[in-house]
Amino acid sequence: MTISVTINGEPIAATVEPRLLVCDFLRDHLGLTGTHIGCEHGVCGACTVLVDGRTARSCLMFAAQLDGAEVETVEGLLLPDGELSPLQASFRDNHGLQCGFCTPGMLMTATELLRQDGRLDREGVREAISGNLCRCTGYETIVDAILTAGRDQAEETA
Amino acid sequence: MKPAPFDYRRPATKAEALRLLSDHRDDDAKILAGGQSLVPMMNFRMAQPTVIIDINRLSDLAFVEERGECIAIGALTRHNDVMHHLLVRIHLPLLAMAYENVAHHTIRNRGTIGGNVVHADAASEVPAVLTALDAEFVIESTEGVRVVGADDFFLGVFTTAVETHELLVEIRIPRPNARAGVSFEEVSLRKGDFAIVSVAVEIAADDGQIESARIAIGGVEERALRAEAAEQALVGASLSDDVIQAAAAAQIDAISFFDAPGLSAAYRRDTAKALLERNIRAAAARAGRMN
Numbered sequence: 001m002t003i004s005v006t007i008n009g010e011p012i013a014a015t016v017e018p019r020l021l022v023c024d025f026l027r028d029h030l031g032l033t034g035t036h037i038g039c040e041h042g043v044c045g046a047c048t049v050l051v052d053g054r055t056a057r058s059c060l061m062f063a064a065q066l067d068g069a070e071v072e073t074v075e076g077l078l079l080p081d082g083e084l085s086p087l088q089a090s091f092r093d094n095h096g097l098q099c100g101f102c103t104p105g106m107l108m109t110a111t112e113l114l115r116q117d118g119r120l121d122r123e124g125v126r127e128a129i130s131g132n133l134c135r136c137t138g139y140e141t142i143v144d145a146i147l148t149a150g151r152d153q154a155e156e157t158a
Numbered sequence: 159m160k161p162a163p164f165d166y167r168r169p170a171t172k173a174e175a176l177r178l179l180s181d182h183r184d185d186d187a188k189i190l191a192g193g194q195s196l197v198p199m200m201n202f203r204m205a206q207p208t209v210i211i212d213i214n215r216l217s218d219l220a221f222v223e224e225r226g227e228c229i230a231i232g233a234l235t236r237h238n239d240v241m242h243h244l245l246v247r248i249h250l251p252l253l254a255m256a257y258e259n260v261a262h263h264t265i266r267n268r269g270t271i272g273g274n275v276v277h278a279d280a281a282s283e284v285p286a287v288l289t290a291l292d293a294e295f296v297i298e299s300t301e302g303v304r305v306v307g308a309d310d311f312f313l314g315v316f317t318t319a320v321e322t323h324e325l326l327v328e329i330r331i332p333r334p335n336a337r338a339g340v341s342f343e344e345v346s347l348r349k350g351d352f353a354i355v356s357v358a359v360e361i362a363a364d365d366g367q368i369e370s371a372r373i374a375i376g377g378v379e380e381r382a383l384r385a386e387a388a389e390q391a392l393v394g395a396s397l398s399d400d401v402i403q404a405a406a407a408a409q410i411d412a413i414s415f416f417d418a419p420g421l422s423a424a425y426r427r428d429t430a431k432a433l434l435e436r437n438i439r440a441a442a443a444r445a446g447r448m449n
Contacts, residue, residue: 001166018166018210021201040160041198048264055264060197064166065190065212109264130350131262 003067007032008076016063022056023047025063026073034074034104038133045132048105049073055112074104077111087111087149096145098136105132110146120150161200168212172298175213175325180300182209183323189213191234192269194261195277219272219327222246228294228330233272238263240271249333252291252340252360256283259342262350272326275311278318278381281352283344285312286376288329289384290358295319296328305330312381335370338362339444341437344376345429353377355426357433359441361392368392368401368442378413378430387412388434397442406434 002015007030016025023040026032026049038044040059047058050072077085084092087110097103106129113120113128125143134142169175179187188207190196191214199205213219219234222243229249231240240246241257260266260274260283274284275295288308295311297304297320311319320326334340344356356376362369371392373385391405410431415423 017163019161019163019200021160021197041201042194042265045262045264054267056268057194057264059201060193060268062166062190062193062197062210062212064168065214067168128263131264 001064001067003064005063005066005068006070008072014063018062018064020063022049022051022058022061022063022066022071025066026058026071029063032073032075036101036104038101038105043133044102045105045109045129046102048108048132050108050112053112053115055109072108072111074107077107086152087114087146090149090152091142091145094141094145094148096137096142102132102134102136106134106142110149113146114150114153119154120147122147125150160203161197162203162206164207165209166212167209168215170215172216172219172325172327175211175216176298176300178209178211179323179325182211185209187211187322189273189276189325191273192236193273194265194269195273195279213325220270224249225330227333229333231271231329231331233276233326233328234270235272237261237266237269237271237274241266249336250291250331252334252342252358253284253287253331255340255342256287256356256358259283259344259346259349259353259356265350271329275329276318276320276326278312278314278316279352280315280380280382281354281356281377283342283353283356283376286356286374286382287342287358288331289382290360290372290374291331291334292372293332294330295326296330297324298327299324309384314380334360335362337445338370339441341440341444343433343437343440345433354421355429355433357430357437359434359437361438361441361445363397363442363445366397368395368397371438373409373434373438375409375413375430375434378415378426383413385409385434388438392438399439402435402438402442405438406431409434 026035036046038046042057042060049058187209190210190212219232221232223230338360340360342358344353346353358374360372371389374382376382388405388409391408395401415427417423
């Protein structure tokens with residue numbers, strides 16, 4: 001079937017088989033390999049993307065379901081000049097990644113969190129990323145990175 | 159590409175969805191709502207439906223409404239939308255409390271309350287709460303509408319009253335006694351996992367005397383268990399540690415616990431007993447405070 005979908009602000013049309021998963025659509029059809037595939041059954045969170053502004057496991061959606069939707073992937077976080085976004089830079093500065101496999105999912109989960117109102121605290125960030133598995137960092141530096149990005153964002157808008 | 163091939167249908171209206179279900183009643187058709195349980199099973203090819211009926215466009219099935227003495231929740235309402243809804247926070251605190259234990263934020267963004275209950279995992283939190291609160295389930299097909307209570311809805315592991323040609327459209331929860339105290343707690347391997355054992359309790363008390371008790375236990379039988387032995391032991395009694403312990407003991411004696419790999423029946427029994435006592439005490443304390 002044919003779908004119309006906006007990926008990182010760019011409208012595209014594609015013909016997909018109904019059983020094609022969103023993660024495979026992004027990686028194999030569009031070459032957007034920033035979205036990582038870990039467990040392929042909704043447990044690890046590595047494949048998290050934003051669909052119409054809300055995080056979703058891209059391994060648990062069919063590309064056919066994206067017809068009319070807006071999708072944001074980790075590739076869409078980069079600033080127009082190609083520099084890392086403040087959130088990404090905060091992950092780098094706070095050592096919020098080691099092997100990097102979980103990072104795209106962590107970044108998209110944190111992106112949704114930072115767009116919500118309200119102050120972030122350590123417990124809230126831990127809860128927010130509890131559905132994303134990381135086997136390297138022990139999570140503390142990821143929490144640091146998200147809290148720092150949140151604080152910088154709040155100062156900028158204050 | 160992991161799932162086996164299927165035909166994809168995306169009805170725009172409920173009437174169209176019901177017609178498709180009727181047309182495909184003998185075709186191993188499956189309804190796709192949030193997909194947070196169905197799609198993993200399809201990825202593993204444990205489920206290989208030949209027709210997928212995607213109901214995500216039926217936005218009139220996503221709501222939380224006050225309706226007389228009930229709170230009505232549309233089957234397609236996403237978990238996060240139920241969990242954070244003001245009506246749920248005010249009138250159904252037990253459901254809101256249980257939701258703190260349901261999966262993770264991203265899963266709750268897409269997963270629906272209807273999909274959760276129709277999936278009917280024996281250890282799932284929401285079915286346990288709906289069993290405790292005497293919820294009713296509105297089921298539709300081209301042949302009409304029927305309403306069934308929780309006891310007739312949840313039939314066993316992954317089994318409900320919803321037939322292949324039917325669609326769960328709405329859940330109605332009688333508004334609980336506003337003075338009641340509630341408590342929900344579970345033990346699971348990791349936060350967000352299904353419970354090993356969960357316990358939901360709602361207690362109304364007046365001057366230390368228990369007026370009503372509604373209790374459900376998840377994870378110990380093939381469906382959430384209404385803890386009638388404990389309820390009977392509590393109603394009419396005066397609140398005390400002895401009464402709470404006796405009620406929990408009476409209930410535990412009425413259950414035959416099962417062994418599972420890595421989890422003995424004895425562990426599950428001890429966990430259920432501890433959670434029963436703890437949640438009854440917490441709910442009773444909250445009920446007391448509100449008087």
